Amino acid sequence: MYLGLNANLIGWAMASSGIYRNNHPQRIYLNNQPRCRSFMNSLRGRDFKAAAGASQTGGGEGDANQFLIPGATIATIVMLGVLHARRLYEDKKMEEAREKGIELEFLPDMKATFLKMVPLRSISRAWGLVTAVELPVWLRPFIYRSWARAFHSNISEAAQPLEEYASLREFFVRTLKEGSRPLDQDPKCLVSPVDGIILRVGQLKGPGAMIEQVKGFSYSALSLLGSRSVLPISDSQEVLAEQYEQKQVRRNLNQRSWWRVSWIAPKVRKENLAAPIMGLFYCVLYLGPGEYHRVHSPVDWQVMHRRHFSGRLLPVNERAARTIRNLHVENERVVLEGKWSEGFLAIAAVGATNVGSIELPIEPELKTNRPKLSLFHTEPPNERMYGNKDAGLMIKKGQEVAVFNMGSTVVLVFQAPSANAFQYDDVNSELEQSSSPGFRFLIKNGDRVRMGQAIGRW
Template sequence: MKFRVSGRLPLLPHQARVSSSLNHQLQRRYFRFFFRKLYASAKASLKNGPNSSNSDGNSFLVPGATVATICMLGVLHARRLYDDKKVDAARAKGIELEFQPDVKASFLRVLPLRTISQILGSLASVELPVWLRPYVYKAWARAFHSNLEEVALPLEKYASLRDFFVRSLKEGSRPLDSDPLCLVSPVDGIVLRFGELKQAGAMIEQVKGFSYSVSSLLGASSLFPEVAENAKDDKKNEGNDFVDKSKKSWWRVTLASPRVWDPTPACPMKGVFYCVLYLRPGDYHRIHSPVDWNVLVRRHFSGCLYPLNERATRTIRNLYVENERVVLEGQWQEGFLALAAIGATNIGSIELFIEPELRTNRPRKKFLHSEPPDEHVYEPEGMGVMLRKGDEVAAFNLGSTIVLVFQAPVSRSAGDEALSEFRFSIKQGDKIRMGEALGRRHSMQQ
C-alpha cells in the first residue's frame, strides 16, 4: 500500500494568524474593486447625460443607491430569519402567540414610516447596471425563497428591484380551479385567519386576544353592516324594502338589487365569510380576481404604513384598520364581495390595474385617522367594472395582506330539498398559491 505524504505542515498558531490576515486583505481588495466598478459606472452615466442610451447598463444614477439596496436586502433577510425562527419554535410547542403590545409598537408610532417608505421606494426604483441585475435578484430569491423558474422574463430585463418585485409569471404557472362554484385565492400567501361572521357587529380576529371591526376595515359607507343584518333573511322583497327604507346611493341600490346576476338562488339563506392572506416578501405580488364579479366602488384609505409581519400583528392594535389600504366592493353571483389590499412599511404602494391613475403612499395632508377615504364609483349609470376569475386586479410592492369578505350560501332545514353550503378548503397556516381553491359550494341532501 502506498501512502502519499503531503509537503504541507500543519498550521502553527502564528501561521494561522498570517493566513487570516491574508484573507482579510483579499476581501478588502475585492470590495475596493467592487466600489471602483460602481463609481466608474456612475461617472460614465453622468458624463453621458440623463438622456443617454441605457443599453450599455451604465445609466446608474447614484452609486450608493445600489449599496443601500443590497444592505436593505440583508437587513430584511436577517429580520425574516429571526421572526420565522421564533414563530416556528412556538408552533413546534403547540403555542399560539397572543396579542401583547411592546415598546417597539409605541416607538413605531413616532417614526416617519411614510417618509422612510418613500425613500426606500425611490431606492428600489433606481435602475441597476445590466451586469449587476442577476446577482441582486438571485440574492433576493435566495433570501426570501422566490422561484426564479417562474419568472416571465430574463433577469436582465428587470431594470430595478421594484420592477422585479412586481414581475409577472410564465403562462401556466398559476392554473385556476375550473369549478364555477369555487372561490380561489387572489394571491400567493399564507392563510392567517378565516371563518364566518355571524352578526352585523362581527369582528375579525387579528391575533389571539385582539380583534377588529369589519366595518372599520371596509369603511363607514360600506354596505357590509346591512348585508350582515340581512344575511339570514330569506324574504324575496329584501332588496326593495332595504332601498325604500334607507334611500341609499345608486351603487347601494345596485348591490341590494344587482342587475348583473339575478338568478333564483338554490339556497336563499346567505352567510357572510372572511379570509385573511399574508404575502411574504418573496411571494408573487400581483393580485387577481377570486371570482367573476362586478366591482362597483373603490375606497382608498391614506392611513399609516406599519409593518405587517408576525410580530406586528401581535403588538400593534388595529393594524389592518390603521394602515393604508385600497378596498374594492361589488357583487358576485352569491351576493356581496369586498377585497381589501393593505399596504405595509418599505415601499408601501399599491398599483390598481383597473384604475391606473390611483396613487398611494403619498404625503398626507391631514394627520387625523377620522379623515374620510377617497371614494370612487365606477360608472354610476352602468354596470361597474366586470372582472373574470383570474384577471389581474392590482399589485403590491413588498409584503402585504389581503382580506376578503363575501357572502355565500349556508345550509338550512327544508325537508328533502337538496341545498347548497359554502365550505372552506383551507387550514390556518396553509401556504396557498393564486388560483387554488379557498372554498367552494357543496350540495347537501337534507
C-alpha cells in the same frame, strides 16, 4: 434599530447615487457606472494592480473612488442581509410555536407606540426611489438571486430573463410564465387571489361582524371597508336560531291544518321562494417580500366602488399582527367592493412599511402614499364609483386587480351559502333552516397557498 438603519441607508443611497440629478419620470439611473466595472474587475482578479497604480499616480479624489460601488447598490445589498436575518429569526420562532401546537395570542408592546412616531410614509417613499434605481445589466442577476435566496422566491417562474428587469421594483412586480398558476375553474369555488400565507379565516357573526386579527383581538369589518360600505350585516344566527325553536310548534300545527284544508278545497301550495341562506365570511392573506406581488380576482364579479384610505404604513407581518391593535384598519389601503353570483364581495389591499404604492390596473391614475400636510392619519376616504348604479365593472376570475410593490396583506369579505343557518322565508314570513352543505373553507390558518388555488367550495 432596523428602522434607523433603513432610514440611514436610504438617505445615503439617495445622496451617493445621484438620483436627484436625473428627472426621468419612470426610472432613476446610477451615475459612475465605470466605477462599478472597475470594482468588479478587481474582484475577478483582473487589473487590480493597474487600477491601484492609477489611483495612486492619477491623483485626485475621482480616481480613488473608482473602486466604490454606488450607494444605492450598497444599500440594497446591506438591506438584503438585514431583512434576511430578521426573517430567519421570526420564521424560526413561528415554526417552533406551530410545532408545539401553540397559537400565539395578542400581546401589545412598546413597538407599536414607537412605530407610530416614525415617519414610515416618508421612509417608504424613499425606499420606492431606491428600488426604482436602474441597475447595471451585469449586476442584476447577482442582486435578484440574492433577494430570491433571502426570501425563498422562485425566480425560474419569472416571465423574462433576470437581465431584463432594470430595477428592483420591476423585479418585485414581475409577471409569471404562462401556466405557472393554474386556475381552478369550478364555478362553485373561490380561489386565492394571491400567493401567500393564510393568517385568518372564519365567518362573520353577531351584530359587530368582527374580523379576528389574531387570537385575543378582533376589529369590525365596517372599520376596514368603510362606514359607507353596503356590507349586509343581519341579525346574529344565534338570535334567529332561538326564534326558530319558538316557532316549531306553530309550524307543525300549520302544516296539519294545511293538509286538512287541502282535502276540502284543493289548492296549489306556494313553493319556498326565499333567497338562498347566505353567510358572511372573511379570509386574511399575508404576502411576504419574496412572494408574487400581483393580486387577482377570486371569482367572476362586478366591481361597484373603490375606496382609498390614506393611513399609516405599519409593518403587517405575523409579529406585527400580534402586537399592534387595528393593524389593517390603521394602515393605508384600497378597498374594491361589489357583487358576485352569491352576493356581496370586497377585496381590501392593505399597504405596509415600504409598500405604500398600491396600483390598480383598472384605474392607473390612482396614486397612493402621497405626501400630505395633515398631521392626522385618519381622514375621509377617496371614493369612486365604477359603471352605473346597477352595473359595475365586470372582472373575471383570475384577472389582475391590484399590484403591490412588495409584500403586504389582502383581506377578502364575501357572502356565500351558509350551512345550518336560519333566514326568514319572504313568502311564508317564517324562519327556514338551510339543508345544503353550504360554503366551507378548504384551508386553515397557517397554510401556504398559491394564486388560483381553491380556498373554499360549496
